[in-house]
Amino acid sequence: MSESMKVLLVVEDDEGLQRQLKWAYDGYQVVCAGDRQAAIDALRAHEPAVVTLDLGLPPDPDGTDEGFATLAEILRLKPDTKVIVATGHGARESALKAIGMGAYDFYKKPVDIDELGLIVARAFHLHEIEEENRRLESGGAATVLGSIITAAPEMLKVARTIERVASADVSVMLLGASGTGKELLARAVHEMSGRKGQFVAINCAAIPENLLEAELFGYERGAFTGAVKSNVGKIELAEGGTLFLDEVGDIPLALQVKLLRFLQERMIERIGGRQPIAVDTRIVCATHQDLDAMTADGRFREDLYYRLAEIVVKIPSLAERSGDSVLLARHFANRFSRELNPGVQSLSADAVDAVDAYAWPGNVRELENRIKRAVIMADGKTLTAADLDLPGAAPQGQEMPINLRAAREVADRKAIRQAMSRTENNISGAAKLLGISRPTLYDLLKQYRLSA
Ligand SMILES: Nc1ncnc2c1ncn2[C@@H]1O[C@H](COP(=O)(O)OP(=O)(O)OP(=O)(O)O)[C@@H](O)[C@H]1O
Ligand SMILES: [Mg+2]
Structure with missing residues (x-):
């Protein structure tokens, strides 16, 4: 299967940093833009799912006005773009402002390549899930031969x-x-x-x-x-x-x-x-x-x-059909909620993650049964990971901590666990999914005391 490379748009006026990012993120097609106009042109030409945006752009490299204007324009043109904002001085305030405007996340300069790599990989992942959502909601071309649901x-x-x-x-x-x-x-x-x-x-x-x-x-x-x-x-x-x-x-x-x-x-x-x-x-x-x-x-x-x-x-087994487990989970959730528990309206983000990470040894039949049971058990509007009760899922009730460092750690652990599970503990494969190098993944596994 030949899949074209994912495009990452880097909006950054420092050419040295542009080169460095290009080199570091060789799993993506990195497109660079040095100012607002170039960024918008690249957005139109490549429609990247993820953009990293330096707020200090010419003609105002020491301020943030030009960066915020670029952010607003990107989100006006393509609202589903995941924009990750880079902040220098006065970081906290501009970061919060950017998030308030609809940015996906932010990171502090100077750039930590591995840390940014994780944020970027997560952003792509989320974008994919959301896209699948939209496709399904619009009744997209997921059904073939009348009854077979697949996009793989x-x-x-x-x-x-x-x-x-x-x-x-x-x-x-x-x-x-x-x-x-x-x-x-x-x-x-x-x-x-x-x-x-x-x-x-x-x-x-x-x-x-x-x-x-x-x-x-x-x-x-x-x-x-x-x-x-x-x-x-x-x-x-x-x-x-x-x-x-x-x-x-x-x-x-x-x-x-x-x-x-x-x-x-x-x-x-x-x-x-x-x-x-x-x-x-x-x-x-x-x-x-x-x-x-x-x-x-x-x-x-x-x-x-x-x-x-x-x-x-x-x-092919369900695990071999890229993206189908989530697609089918939504399909079955819709069907069974209509039939059995009309209050249930959607899958929570953690349920989607759990479905995506699980290997489904019993394939579509197991998925169907699991969703059916969860729909019957669910007492809220959304189907949660707890309702699915999948083996190996994260403990429930784990609220995202308010402290950013701790929050990032929780998110990192989750992304790493999923990448490891999806690749059946293959370090190279997991590192690639996460958008980081193998040594970095080893370090993170050690740091978070996760085992391979
Ligand atoms: N691609 C699909 N889209 C929608 N529903 C599916 C898909 N594949 C399987 N199902 C559903 O999953 C369940 C299991 O499918 P089916 O009975 O055809 O599998 P099987 O290979 O014959 O399984 P078994 O080995 O258990 O007999 C059925 O309810 C079927 O409708
Ligand atoms: Mg059969």
């Missing part, structure tokens, strides 16, 4: 494949961990196929071996004890439509032979039946098992495998 390139690729193969007469095998949406995608294949018959699903792992054959192929009256009347199997039921064979790896070998014969000849025989019956049923199957290994050691017939897997679609 990894998943959009899967959706495009499904779209392309749906109308072709090929068998589709969906591979994905539990809760990744296998059944939803199987349904999408059916719906986009234009086939007029039903979508029928059967979970091969949930049905006892001795009953599976009857379920799939049906039986005639008197075929076995208890067969008091004849019964149509799922394959016939899906005539003209699609049969979804879930957990296909669990089909016993004896039945695999029978299934293969159906796939080759498009004919079935009910148990106890005398006549072969022609059926036009499309097969989509899914499994979370490693069928390659199973064919290698003889637990799954290779010829059946090739019949079932003309097209193999690998469904």
Whole structure:
């Protein structure tokens, strides 16, 4: 996936400092501007999400008027820009004024590259979340194939494949961990196929071996004890439509032979039946098992495998779909609050952070259940991190301290914990997310007594 670099606009008249920042923040495309006009031009040209702004700009490098005028103009043109203001002398007053005008944060000169790097990384992160919010509120293009919610390139690729193969007469095998949406995608294949018959699903792992054959192929009256009347199997039921064979790896070998014969000849025989019956049923199957290994050691017939897997679609886990956990959390929160607890109107910022930081081993199903429970439990207007009760979340009731140094530490710890969790404790990856160097991250981990 090629993603263009995030643009950081640095408004700063000191060319030495410009160079230094450019060099230090090589994870961003750093664009520099030396005065108000250049800043506005760059804002229009690059639409940066984050701007650092020195208040002392020419023609008034020792005052703050020009800086404040620039701040006001940036926020008038692009109100969602995160502006981080640099203050020199008289710092406190101008910092407070800037925040009052709508600046995101401030830092004191002389610049501490690492500290500013953290603020910048957080600003980008917040901007992204807010943007996702806006996109969702405006009913943006988050839904594909009618029912699948995603904005992640990894998943959009899967959706495009499904779209392309749906109308072709090929068998589709969906591979994905539990809760990744296998059944939803199987349904999408059916719906986009234009086939007029039903979508029928059967979970091969949930049905006892001795009953599976009857379920799939049906039986005639008197075929076995208890067969008091004849019964149509799922394959016939899906005539003209699609049969979804879930957990296909669990089909016993004896039945695999029978299934293969159906796939080759498009004919079935009910148990106890005398006549072969022609059926036009499309097969989509899914499994979370490693069928390659199973064919290698003889637990799954290779010829059946090739019949079932003309097209193999690998469904990424939720953790592999960038940004989707938050997107889906909002979707489910909206849906369940409408259905179960209309008082709940939004997710709090800490809930969004918690959703974003958690790894979701049970994928979309786990997320859906977690949000549903939280909506039922919530007693306020917003869904909080406490309502979600996710493992590894920060202790609740932790108010932001008033003291700036302490506040920054709380925020730093949170950002670091999230970056570490999201990268599964990969120092390089976490450092990159945070926009700092590896040694700096090591120092911070030590300083805050966080462990890698
Ligand atoms: N991308 C998505 N957008 C919206 N809802 C989704 C998405 N993916 C999954 N879901 C929902 O999550 C739940 C689990 O999906 P589904 O049953 O399709 O997954 P699965 O892979 O078959 O899971 P399992 O292995 O548990 O059977 C369903 O309620 C489904 O509607
Ligand atoms: Mg399923």
